Amino acid sequence: MQPFIFDAHLDLSMNAIEWNRDLTRPLQEIRDREKGLTDKPDRGNGTVSLPEMRKGRIGLCVATQIARFVAPDNPLPGWHSQEQAWGQSQGQLAWYQAMVAKGEMTQITDAAGLKAHLALWENAKDTSRLPVGFILSLEGADSFFDISCVEKAYNNGLRAIGPAHYGPGVYAYGTDASAPLSEKGRALLKEMERLNIILDATHLCDVAFDEAMDLFGGHVWASHHNSRSIVPHNRQFSDEQFTRLIKRGAVIGTALDAWMLVPNWVRGASLPKEIGVTMEHVVNQIDHICQLAGNSQHSAIGSDLDGAFGTEQSPSDLNSIADLQKVPEILEKRGYSKEDIENITHKNWIRFLLNAWEK
Template sequence: MKKQPLIFDAHLDLSMNALEWNRDLRLPIDEIRRSEKGMTDKPDRGRGTVSFGELRKGNIGIVVGTQIARFTKEANKMPGASWNSPEQAWAQTQGQLAWYQAMELDGSITSITNAEELDAHLKNWENDPENTPIGLIRSLEGADSIISFEHLQKAYDDGLRAIGPAHYGPGVYAQGTDATGGIGKKGKELLREMERLNIILDATHLCDDSFWEALDHFNGPVWASHNNCRELVDHNRQFSDEQIKTLIERGAVIGAALDAWMLTEGWVRGTSTPDGENVSLQNVVDHIDHICQLAGNSKHAAIGSDLDGAFGTEQTPKDLNTIADLQKIPLILEERGYSDEDVDNICSHNWIHFLRRAW
């Protein structure tokens, strides 16, 4: 039987799920689902797809785990992650950091902050995956919680290695999904500090104006942890071909996200269903393939599933029950004529090579 390829998932909201959803990710996924039976406070109750056990089952040996806390002056309709002051948002990210540290002490994860740690983890995972903790690189989704650059320095010293300056709506340092406008003076200052610290810029969620201005003012490493293609599903959350080509020129890698509304036109939240819209992992591979066609190779497409980003099986591809089913993606790629090297690139090698270059 052919060995499962290593998968590197570049976007999971693990700490948000642990603290805001109150999920113990060490438990089996069926037990997590049963514990949420009858709960209605979150749209994905009883339908979660992510646990440490399912990551192992899918040979997902390395992930990017977020800290996430928006500051919004008015009520934000997006579930979770919004706070009424930057100080509250900072405190929330520090609680999330404490959870990651607790999971590291528990032996469930191991923190990766440099190339030496990355290579050591990959070697350990290859030789003894059952006894090797899941590798985790920390990213900040939305920079609103960065009160000052002293806070940014502390976050870096604590292991933060990537930042997406905006999330949904207007932000302190940039404008995100469904917003408009550039990064302004504060955004440019943030990018300069990120460049000084060699923190990766995550272009995901930047609105078009902020995207272009950020790339004009940042000379460090850039990736897009979880973003799909506007050419296939027309929405400002997705990247245009021009944006994708620019990212490719910058040496970026773009991770395909698995949220169903990003995979098919006309999805209505709370009404549409994966079966009803016939959304499958084939749609995910369509986005991966589109990036590969624009690049002319397989070196810039990857996976950033976002499978625990406030949705569950009610809003995932119909042929995915848990995150372990990411292993169906390499099979689809092979059916479409992708070589073993291409499949390895997309599943993990592109992210790994990116980090080795960046670090």
């Protein structure tokens, strides 16, 4: 039987609502409907669908809401007001709720629900019709037009927040930008700590990362973050930052975006086979965290597959998310024990959540 996999970062609702992908359908059908479309760089190259997740025994994930606010001087794509961003995030929430109502997915919000879902998958001989479990996370907090939105979101099942994404944000600056946390950002961290919402350190710029780690007393993870020592870029974390996270008990998910896996990737020009990026490079990132920690208890998977890129910017030997099963195969070949492999594929995330929720 294939190992159970917990993927800690998938932009499922973004793909459903903005990319107009019916993720309940077979992957090839989704690709076929996109033939000839050029509005997104990954059209026809998607890797994620619910059937493919079931095929790869990826029965649990952290699934996002994402909606960026952009000021008039911000060239990034996004919404022109926080209220519009909120509306977009609520449309994404409605899609998740529809998936739950249809039996395609199950929302996990507490330890009891997590244990019940794991038991369902572990005991099933056939997983092809099982609901995929998800923990709801918000990537970039711009859509909170008022601090009261945080508790509203929590009541709808939100259990993790990454304050920043790309560029300048209302609460924190992220990738390719730099500034301390705003006053609103510091207030957000206090509210998150009060509600026991997990802080996702992913995308925080260096100065905001340092400040957040000092101010926030709750549980911290990095859902999809790779190594700056392997691929130098401000999107990645340094070994010092990873070490600080490890000391806080964090789990760090390795992302599969090709430019984050190998150096000298030119976005929009490089191709996976030409560069030679493979799932071995994914395991290199996983192994790097294990070596820093001195154990396998802090490294995991946060694939970010179909995070505005597809097979054109994924490892060349990955056709769909089901190929995450190559990770445990490579780990075994490299001498990782069964216990280590189980930690990396799912147990680290589960242990983290039970520690955060069982109080």
